[in-house]
Amino acid sequence: MEFMSDMLSGADAGKPSLFELVAQQKMTELLEPALRHITSVYAHRYPRYLIRILNWHEEVYAAIMLVVERHYLRNYGGSFTEHFYGIKRVRMRQIGGSNALTRGDVWGSLVFLVGLPLVKSRLDQYYDRVSGGDAARLLGNVFSQQRNAGVASQAQESGQQLEEEEAAAARAADPLAKARRKIAALRVATKRMFQQYYPHANCAYHLAAAFYYVAYMFDHTGYSSPWLHLLGLQIRRLSAADYRAMDERGPAKSGLAAPPNGSILRLMRNVVARLLGGGLDLLKVALPLSIFFYRFLEWWYRSDFHRRVQQTPVPPPPMPMRPHPDGVAVPFDQTICPLCEKKRTNPAMASSGYVFCYPCIHKHVSDQGTCPVTLTKVDPAAIRKLYADA
Structure with a gap:
């Protein structure tokens, strides 16, 4: 990999290779789903506190990354993932003999690092809703045409309803009905226009990024993305002097x-x-x-x-102890829970060797401290859940 990196970067040792830039971009794309997974796991455990954060995950993530990216841009001259891969952003036009980032460069970078991905994510979600989502991609034009026909029929019905309301309002001298009808028609036209032209805009977005990647790889441009070109910033490797300056500056x-x-x-x-x-x-x-x-x-x-x-089979349980005469009777059908006398679900075994429903045995042991069949002492921590009920 180092050989390919040096070969593709040519004589300019400070220019990162395309492999480094792609790896940095992939790491950026992995941050959001990783944090979403962690948030969803804890949201299922504490829904009262975290369900709203999960519903607004994109906005919460953007707010967190705004703080993180601003910190790294101000102190290290690059984004979080760029600093991780040992690269930084530099100005092409020096100010005062220095090509370090200015305050405007930092905020401009934040717009494209945090703001643009958030807007694009929301636009993608909205397009999935108005275009039919996965069903439209799976079934193709047939589903899209049926959906569009349904939208058109709904728009026609709403238009007829608004016309009737407008006629009634005209008779009642209500001037707001015409304004409501214009607003509804404008919403329908905007939705149709977005559904028609957003795929082209999305395609142009990705083609622009791919074009700059190819041009950067063949040394036709020093900018690795159109957004950096707009900001007048280039990506460079951190030099030994940069690392020494970081060490001297401290935390x-x-x-x-x-x-x-x-x-x-x-x-x-x-x-x-x-x-x-x-x-x-x-x-x-x-x-x-x-x-x-x-x-x-x-x-x-x-x-x-x-x-x-x-698929590894669970080892057989220990030999059950002798039932106590005053204990709960063991059903003849071994799939029945001795406590609730119903079909056993979520099976769990006590240290005495008998199997019950987990909620039943856990509640009984927590209250009584004994096995309901043998009346021997059982610790709640000794209850073992069975994932293959034989």
Whole structure:
């Protein structure tokens, strides 16, 4: 890989290869689904607190990345994933003999790093709703035509209804009916126009990115994306001088830091700024690890190893103890729970060797502390769930 990187970057050692840029872009695309997966897992456990965050995940993620990307752009001259791969952004036009990013460059980069992906994600979701989503992509034009016919019929019915309302309003001298009808017609026309032209705009978006990638690979341009071209920024590798400057500067500070003036409030503010800056710096280790862990789990659950583990038969339970005369009677049908006397579901075995429904045995042991059949002492932690009920 290093040989290919040096070969494609030519004589300019500071120019990153296309492989590095693509890897950095793929890592950026993996951040959002990884955090969504973590949020969805905990939202199922604590829906009262996290379900709203899951519903507005794109906006919450954009707000978090706005803080993270601003921190890395201000302190390291590149986005979070760019700094992870050892590259930075530089100005083509120097200001005061320096090509470091200005405040305008930072906010312009944030627009394309955070704002543009958020807008495009919402537009993609809206297009899926108005175009039929996966069914339209699966069934093709037939489904789309049927859906469009349904939309047209609904629009026609709504138009007839509005005409009747307009006629009634005209008789009642209501001037708002005509305005409502115009607004409804404008909404229908806008939706049709969006459904018709958004695929072309989306195609142009991806073609522009691909065009710049190809031109960058063959040294026809120094810009790796059209957005960087608009901002006048290029991607360069971090040099040894950049790393020395980072080491000499020490831990990065957030924008909350201010010169000390002897007051306690200013001291607390600087302490919070240092902690925040240190926490954001820690993300360059924590987030990649979470992404790799997410990808590992995704591979594990799709692999044959996971299926083999699930198909491994559960070892037979220990020999059940002798039932106590005062205990619960054991049904003749071994698929019946002795406690609820119904078909056993979610089976679990007590340390005495008898199998019950998990809610039944857990509640009984938590209240009584004994096995309902043998009346021997049982610890709730000793209850074992069975994933292959024999």
